[in-house]
Amino acid sequence: MPPERNRTETGQPGQGKAVMVRADGVTKTFGRGASMVTALDRVSLSINENEFLTLLGPSGCGKTTLLRLIAGFELPDAGQILLDGQEIGHLPPYQRPVNTVFQSYALFPHMSVARNIGFGLEMQGRPASEVAQTTARMLALVRMEDMADRRTDQLSGGQQQRVALARALAPHPKVLLLDEPLSALDLKLRKNMQIELKRLQNETGITFIFVTHDQEEALTMSDRIAVMSAGRILQVGTPKEIYHRPSSRFVADFIGDINIFAATLEKTGPDGATVTLPGGGKAVAQVHAAGVVPGPVSVAIRPEDMHLTAAEDKSAAIRGRIGNVVYFGSGNNVHVTLADGTEVIVRSNEAGAVDSPVGIAFSPGKLQVLED
Amino acid sequence: MADARRPRTMDLRKQPGFNQIAWLCLIFLYAPIVVLIVFSFNDNRSVVRWTEFSLRWYAAALDNQGIRNATIVSFKVASVATVFGTILATMAALATTRTAPFRGQTLSYAIINQPLMVPEIVTAVSTLALFAIIKQLTGLTGIGYLMLAHTVFCIPFAYMPIRARLEDMSLTLEQAAADLYATPFQVFRRVTLPMMSPGIVAGAMLAFVVSLDDVIITLMVAGPGETTLPIYILGQIRRGITPEINAVSTLLLGLSVILVTAFFLIGQRRR
Ligand SMILES: Nc1ncnc2c1ncn2[C@@H]1O[C@H](COP(=O)(O)OP(=O)(O)OP(=O)(O)O)[C@@H](O)[C@H]1O
Ligand SMILES: [Mg+2]
Numbered sequence: 001m002p003p004e005r006n007r008t009e010t011g012q013p014g015q016g017k018a019v020m021v022r023a024d025g026v027t028k029t030f031g032r033g034a035s036m037v038t039a040l041d042r043v044s045l046s047i048n049e050n051e052f053l054t055l056l057g058p059s060g061c062g063k064t065t066l067l068r069l070i071a072g073f074e075l076p077d078a079g080q081i082l083l084d085g086q087e088i089g090h091l092p093p094y095q096r097p098v099n100t101v102f103q104s105y106a107l108f109p110h111m112s113v114a115r116n117i118g119f120g121l122e123m124q125g126r127p128a129s130e131v132a133q134t135t136a137r138m139l140a141l142v143r144m145e146d147m148a149d150r151r152t153d154q155l156s157g158g159q160q161q162r163v164a165l166a167r168a169l170a171p172h173p174k175v176l177l178l179d180e181p182l183s184a185l186d187l188k189l190r191k192n193m194q195i196e197l198k199r200l201q202n203e204t205g206i207t208f209i210f211v212t213h214d215q216e217e218a219l220t221m222s223d224r225i226a227v228m229s230a231g232r233i234l235q236v237g238t239p240k241e242i243y244h245r246p247s248s249r250f251v252a253d254f255i256g257d258i259n260i261f262a263a264t265l266e267k268t269g270p271d272g273a274t275v276t277l278p279g280g281g282k283a284v285a286q287v288h289a290a291g292v293v294p295g296p297v298s299v300a301i302r303p304e305d306m307h308l309t310a311a312e313d314k315s316a317a318i319r320g321r322i323g324n325v326v327y328f329g330s331g332n333n334v335h336v337t338l339a340d341g342t343e344v345i346v347r348s349n350e351a352g353a354v355d356s357p358v359g360i361a362f363s364p365g366k367l368q369v370l371e372d
Numbered sequence: 373m374a375d376a377r378r379p380r381t382m383d384l385r386k387q388p389g390f391n392q393i394a395w396l397c398l399i400f401l402y403a404p405i406v407v408l409i410v411f412s413f414n415d416n417r418s419v420v421r422w423t424e425f426s427l428r429w430y431a432a433a434l435d436n437q438g439i440r441n442a443t444i445v446s447f448k449v450a451s452v453a454t455v456f457g458t459i460l461a462t463m464a465a466l467a468t469t470r471t472a473p474f475r476g477q478t479l480s481y482a483i484i485n486q487p488l489m490v491p492e493i494v495t496a497v498s499t500l501a502l503f504a505i506i507k508q509l510t511g512l513t514g515i516g517y518l519m520l521a522h523t524v525f526c527i528p529f530a531y532m533p534i535r536a537r538l539e540d541m542s543l544t545l546e547q548a549a550a551d552l553y554a555t556p557f558q559v560f561r562r563v564t565l566p567m568m569s570p571g572i573v574a575g576a577m578l579a580f581v582v583s584l585d586d587v588i589i590t591l592m593v594a595g596p597g598e599t600t601l602p603i604y605i606l607g608q609i610r611r612g613i614t615p616e617i618n619a620v621s622t623l624l625l626g627l628s629v630i631l632v633t634a635f636f637l638i639g640q641r642r643r
Contacts, residue, residue, distance in 0.1 A: 073547055093550040106548035110566050119562075120552035171553065 019085075020207045021047040021070060021175055026079035026089075028065055039065040041231040042079065047175075052201050052208045054218040057228035058254070063211045066228075067177045070209065071100050084174060094123070099168035100177045103184070105160045107152040113163050114139070114148040120171035138166040141200065158189045165200065175207045182217065194221055215255045219243065227251045244302070247288045248371045252300045257333075259306075259344045263299045265292065265369065273369055275299055278340045283317045285367040298370045303333060303347040305366035309359040316359025317367075320344065325351040336360060405625065412618035419613050429615040430623075439620055442604035445515070449590075449600060450583040452519045457526030457583075458534075458576040464527070465534040465571075470543075470564070481535075487528050495525065496592040503593060513595060521593045522583045529582050530575035537571025570638045577635045581628050 028040040039062045047053045055063040068074045070081060072093035081089040088096055099120065107116050118135040126134075139145045142162035152160060161181060168176055178197075182190045198221055201208050212218055218225050219239045226236045227250075235242060235251045246252035249260060263275040263285075272284045275297065285299050309316050320338040332351045336344045336358060344360065352358055384390060411419045415426030433439050468480050487495065503517050541564075549563045550556070587602045594603065601624060608617050 071551055073551075092556075093547070094553045094555055098551075100548070100551045102544055102548060104542070104544055106542070106544040108545060108549070108563060119549070119554075123549075123553040123555075123558055123562075167552070 017048040017050070019046045020049045020051070020083070021045075021209070022080075022082040023066070023070075024080040024082065026066075026069060026076045026081060028062075028069060028074060028077055038231050040069070040076075043231070043233050044079075045226055045233055045236065047207060047209060048223075050201075050205050050207055052198070052210065052221060052223045054210045054212060054222040054225045055228055056212060056215060056218040056225050056254075058213060061228040062231045063213075063228060064179055067100070067179050067209065067211060070096075070175070071098055071177055072096050097171075097174045098177060099171060099173040099175075100179065101161075101164050101168045101181045103179045103181065105164040107160055107163055107167070109151070109153055111152070112148065113144065113150050113152060113155070116152060116163055117167045117170050119167065124171060134170050138170045141169070141203070142166040142196075157184055158193065161185065161193065162196075165197075169200065169204060169206070172204070173206060175209060178208060178210045180211050180213070182212070183214075190217075197221065219255070227254060229254075244305075244366070245286060245288050245368060246300065246370065249298055249300070252368070252370055257303050257345060258300050259303065260298050260300045260370065261338075261342050261344070263297055265294045265297045267294060268292070272365075275367075275369065277318050278338050278342055279318050281317045281319075283362060283367055284364075285369045286365060287369045290371075292369055292371065300368045300370050301362060301366055303345045305363045306344075306346045306360050307363075308334060308336075308346055308348050308350070308352065309361050311357035311359045313359045313361070315361045317362050318344070318360050319357065320360070321357055322352045322354055325354070327351075408618050409622050409625075411615055412622045414615055414618075417615065419615055419618060429619040433616050433619040433623070436616065438599075438604060439601070439616075442599050442601045445598055446584055446600040446602075449515070449519050449522050450580050453522035453526045453583040454530075454576050454580045456523045457579045458530045458572060460523070461527050461530035461534055461575055461579075462568075462572055464531055465538050465568075466564075469535060469538040470546075484531055485528050487525055492588045496589040499524075499589060500592040515595070515598050517595070518590065518593050518598050521589050522586065525586070525589060526579035526583055530579040533574040533578065534568065534571040537568050537574075541567050573638050574635045577631045581631050584624070584628070 023043050023045045026040055026043045027038070030037045030039055043062075043066060055066060057063055065074065069076055069089070070083075072088070072091060072095075076089050079089070080087055083096065083098065108119065111119070114135050117138050118131045121131045121134055135148075136145075139148055142165055144159065144162055144166065147155065147159065147163075152163060155163065161184075164181070181197075182193050185193060194217060197208075197210075210221065219242075222239055224236060224238055225242045227234045227242060229250050235247045237245070242251065243255060246255065246258075252258045252260060261278055263277050265285075266274040266276060266282075268274075268287060272286050273292070274282060275285045276282055277299070311319055318338060320336040323335040323337050323343065325335070326333040332348050334346045334348045334351055336346055338344060346360055411422070412429055413425050413427070414422055415428060416423040464484055468477065468484070499521050503521075507513060507517075545567065546559050546563055549559045554562060584600075585602060586600075587606065590600050590603055591606075594600065599607070601620070605617055605620060608614065
């Protein structure tokens with residue numbers, strides 16, 4: 001089977017950094033016959049040295065499977081996994097310089113906190129003095145010095161989480177895999193741990209591959225995000241790129257509030273594509289997806305990238321009538337119904353009277369053509 | 373709304389007569405044992421008429437060469453059967469829980485546990501028949517046959533708690549160890565084995581008690597000079613119950629109680 005490319009891979013690794021992990025056309029299926037599940041479908045992805053990459057996607061899209069393939073708990077059906085330039089796809093887990101923070105933490109209940117943290121170094125056959133030193137350093141790094149001799153079942157969820165982190169960091173792996181490590185924590189602890197994780201990543205210089213299905217977590221923590229759906233990677237990019245320039249309807253819909261409406265693409269030019277919007281107005285939209293041709297398309301824009309104007313204003317791209325106004329503290333979400341019935345949400349400080357006609361103007365460069 | 377605070381399930385203890393029935397059952401279960409123990413301390417040849425407290429039957433039992441020999445045989449056979457039965461049961465439990473799911477996995481559980489369902493007399497007679505053939509073909513004799521028979525029927529008893537323990541243990545711990553550079557042998561040595569050890573100890577003790585206790589298979593398979601303690605007691609009783617037998621039985625009971633209590637405590641630990 002020729003290594004067919006899996007859609008577009010945007011958000012180039014760039015910045016002159018070396019590629020640490022590369023998945024190349026990786027496919028993984030489970031089961032056989034009628035009950036066969038394709039967990040990963042020709043996934044290609046490059047992750048840089050010292051990068052914080054997040055795999056984001058709905059439940060069952062293959063995030064855990066991709067991590068397990070990199071860790072070595074599963075073997076790929078097709079494709080290659082390279083670590084620091086070397087093919088590792090068929091090595092057993094204990095021969096890969098990759099460590100995992102499991103969602104359930106998986107701390108060894110028959111060992112103390114310190115023994116847990118030192119386990120990896122001990123298995124690598126490091127001298128006892130080095131194991132003790134590194135363990136002490138790791139305990140300090142995760143601020144657990146006082147708990148070295150505790151049993152792991154006497155720790156709170158957040159403490160267990162930090163021990164799991166320290167245990168995975170102690171052998172200084174080339175890559176750290178984190179499978180929804182924060183999902184069991186309450187909101188406040190979660191926010192603290194997000195900051196702590198970022199700090200640890202900066203201090204250790206290790207490449208982090210982080211799995212979450214919380215879009216906010218992904219946006220705040222990542223250098224780049226890979227959005228997955230149904231075993232495929234749909235888009236890879238910085239949080240800004242993913243948020244402001246989603247390439248497909250799925251990515252646009254999955255992250256934050258967004259307005260999507262049907263439009264007609266007239267022609268593409270150097271500044272973008274000219275589209276005709278519902279109601280006949282014309283606007284310039286950005287195209288990031290390859291293979292968009294003139295004809296019916298979907299366009300998308302965030303509520304905060306639009307503002308309300310007078311209905312007769314020339315700068316208004318679309319017009320409608322105000323429906324609901326939802327106040328949420330720092331502003332209003334104004335729901336505007338267009339003539340064809342489409343509902344559009346605009347973020348606005350002032351709210352017009354209900355049922356009054358308004359115009360909606362777009363901030364330049366914010367309207368996106370989506371790949372369907 | 374007041375009903376919401378009450379447990380919804382029927383409370384059997386509130387049913388009329390429940391307490392009386394429960395006490396009756398307990399009395400029937402333990403009264404014979406109490407009688408046995410009490411009369412083992414009786415300073416009299418009779419096992420029905422109490423005179424006064426004495427340890428003479430214990431002294432007599434410990435002094436009796438027949439009882440001594442039988443005890444030694446029992447412990448020899450039980451030790452060998454426990455060690456080999458537990459090792460085999462451990463391997464069976466690992467193979468049926470720590471490998472990828474395979475066709476006939478459930479069937480394998482049934483096959484391993486089947487000896488518990490087969491009437492023991494059937495196993496005993498068939499073992500006797502098989503051993504007779506082997507003896508005829510090879511000319512070999514000895515206590516090895518008895519040990520082998522005990523090892524075999526100990527396997528399912530040791531297997532059950534070990535498998536239960538392994539099924540409780542998540543595979544993630546072993547994966548975490550492999551992820552931290554432990555080779556498959558190190559994973560077994562450092563994680564699987566210590567984690568499953570309560571199950572192994574429990575299985576071994578169960579096997580030991582079952583072997584110590586066995587009558588039917590032993591009766592069929594044991595050769596001359598291979599009399600175990602239960603067989604010896606059985607032989608003595610044919611000539612009438614003596615307080616000496618009470619004393620030996622009490623000692624045997626004490627040992628079983630100690631082992632079963634330990635089994636229970638180890639099962640409770642590390643839950
Ligand atoms: N061992 C397995 N056997 C059979 N199917 C599996 C196995 N592991 C995963 N799958 C299937 O592969 C698909 C991807 O699973 P995966 O665990 O990678 O999803 P995920 O993105 O991590 O989801 P979640 O966010 O719920 O953890 C799912 O459809 C799942 O049912
Ligand atoms: Mg998952």
